[in-house]
Amino acid sequence: MDWPHDVRVATKSAGKTSASSSSLSPSSDVKFTNLDRIVFPASGYTKGDVLEFYSAVAAKLLPHLRDRPVTLERLPEGVTDKGPRFWQKNTPSYYPSFIPRVNFPTEDGKPVHYALVNDLRSLLWLANQNVLTFHTWLSRAKSPDKPDFVLFDIDPHQSSFANAVTVAKRLHAILDEEGLDNFIKTSGKSGLHVLVPWPASRQLKGGYDQSRGWAIKIADRVAAALPKIATTERSIAKRGSRVYVDAMQNGRGKHAVPPYVLRPTAEGTVSMPLAWKELTAKLSPQQFDLKTAMKRIAKMKADPLIALTGKK
Numbered sequence: 001m002d003w004p005h006d007v008r009v010a011t012k013s014a015g016k017t018s019a020s021s022s023s024l025s026p027s028s029d030v031k032f033t034n035l036d037r038i039v040f041p042a043s044g045y046t047k048g049d050v051l052e053f054y055s056a057v058a059a060k061l062l063p064h065l066r067d068r069p070v071t072l073e074r075l076p077e078g079v080t081d082k083g084p085r086f087w088q089k090n091t092p093s094y095y096p097s098f099i100p101r102v103n104f105p106t107e108d109g110k111p112v113h114y115a116l117v118n119d120l121r122s123l124l125w126l127a128n129q130n131v132l133t134f135h136t137w138l139s140r141a142k143s144p145d146k147p148d149f150v151l152f153d154i155d156p157h158q159s160s161f162a163n164a165v166t167v168a169k170r171l172h173a174i175l176d177e178e179g180l181d182n183f184i185k186t187s188g189k190s191g192l193h194v195l196v197p198w199p200a201s202r203q204l205k206g207g208y209d210q211s212r213g214w215a216i217k218i219a220d221r222v223a224a225a226l227p228k229i230a231t232t233e234r235s236i237a238k239r240g241s242r243v244y245v246d247a248m249q250n251g252r253g254k255h256a257v258p259p260y261v262l263r264p265t266a267e268g269t270v271s272m273p274l275a276w277k278e279l280t281a282k283l284s285p286q287q288f289d290l291k292t293a294m295k296r297i298a299k300m301k302a303d304p305l306i307a308l309t310g311k312k
Contacts (some may be wrong), residue, residue, distance in 0.1 A: 018257050026114050030124050039132070040268035047078075050262065053290050054127045055269075057260045057297050058120045063309040064258035067124070067135035069102055069114030069144075071255050074251050078132045080263035091115045095141075098122060104253070116141060132262050133188075135255035138208075144252060145207045145266075147198050149308045150215050153246035154192040157239060161190065162281050163229045168192045169232075171222045172276060183305050186285045188263035188271035193256075197307050208252050213245035220290040241302045259305050260297065261292065272296065273304045 028255060035048030050152070055063070077083030091113045099122045101113040117123050119135060119286075138147040146269050152171060156164040168184060171194050175182040183195045199205035206213055216232070222245050223230045231242040258271050269286055270293035288296070303309075 003154075020129065030121055030128065032128050039075070040266060040290070041079060042266035043268050043289060043291075045268045047128075049268075049290055050132065051124060051127050053294055055120070056294050058123055060300070060303045061258065061260040062117070062119070062123065063303070063306065064145065064260070065114055065134055066137060067140040067307075069104060069141060070117055070137075071135040072115065072126060072129075072131045073133040073135060073264060074130045075264055079132075079268075081167040083132065085264070089114060090155075091184060093197055096125065099125065105146060106219060109124065114141075116243055132264050134261050135256060137252075137256055138254065139252070139255055143144050147208055147211050147250065148310055149202070149256075150196040150211050151195075151249050152194040152200050152215065152219060152248075153187070153190055153244075153249060154194065155187075155244040155246055156190055156245055157236070158241045159229065159243045161283075164190075164192055165228060165279055165281060165283065167222060167230045167245060168194055168265065168279060170225055171218070171245070172279075174218060174221055174225075178239070181307060183308065184276055184279060185259050185273045185305065186224075186269075186288060188257060188261065188269050188285065189265060190285060192279075192285075193271070195305070195308055209252060209305075212247065213252035215250050219245040219247040253256055273306065282299065 008263050032051055035046060035051070037047045039047050039050055048284060055183055070087040074086040074088055086180040088297055089112050091099065095115070100116040100118060102116060103111050103113050105111050115126070115279060117126065136145070138149065138151065139145065154164050154168045154171070172182060172184070177198060180200050181198055185193050187193050198211050219232045223232045229242055230245055231239050232245050232247070233239050251295070256258050259271050263269050263271060267286060270288045271288065272288040
């Protein structure tokens with residue numbers, strides 16, 4: 001594996017420990033274990049492949065993670081029907097001190113110490129703890145009530161991905177008509193995510209109440225324009241075979257899937273940024289798996305979603 005040069009890598013196998021040659025400082029130790037374990041059964045990708053992936057994409061992923069409270073989706077035995085899956089918000093006390101924590105209590109006052117993934121060492125340490133997907137808040141820890149992007153989740157559910165593409169294109173057209181920057185990526189599973197930087201304009205600003213209220217109105221416009229294939233109906237039973245345009249994740253404490261993260265599918269698919277011209281009927285979310293995504297990301301000169309991090 002081509003490991004980064006700012007992390008000292010040690011792998012444990014058959015009771016023995018061997019350090020890689022890519023090391024600078026013993027204080028940067030990150031020990032990796034069980035690298036041969038199959039994580040994604042359909043593709044055969046291993047835990048070692050997962051660590052290599054996150055090492056390779058860290059430069060583009062970390063700006064989307066930095067200073068955002070995260071919920072960690074952990075699968076200790078990989079993607080299996082019978083294996084455990086944890087959604088972890090609270091950070092255990094035994095986690096290393098180099099992983100920062102922020103406390104945002106629940107509504108009843110129970111403390112929740114969210115981890116922040118601000119550097120490569122933290123990212124890889126957590127991946128070694130079998131974290132596959134990092135789910136972030138839409139705001140940062142220093143300004144938890146102020147989102148810096150709006151998420152529209154285009155969920156085909158019992159409809160088709162081709163219909164999801166049509167719905168996303170209509171949303172894109174509406175946002176363009178409003179003169180607003182908007183970006184598209186695969187969810188990494190079956191759907192699409194459309195994202196808008198927030199505040200979106202001098203008129204469109206404020207906290208979560210304002211961003212969600214605006215997003216709901218836009219989603220309603222999309223559903224009204226495509227009533228046969230799109231809906232904002234929250235009841236699954238009432239949606240039928242229509243694509244769900246979900247704007248409800250725009251709230252404090254809700255989370256979003258950042259670009260460049262793995263999803264717990266049998267194939268090992270990745271949430272990938274797209275150019276709008278790539279959004280065609282030929283597109284398949286499954287075409288971006290661990291290996292193909294890593295190759296695509298390596299060819300990117302810049303992150304097409306960098307505006308969502310507050311940078312240009």
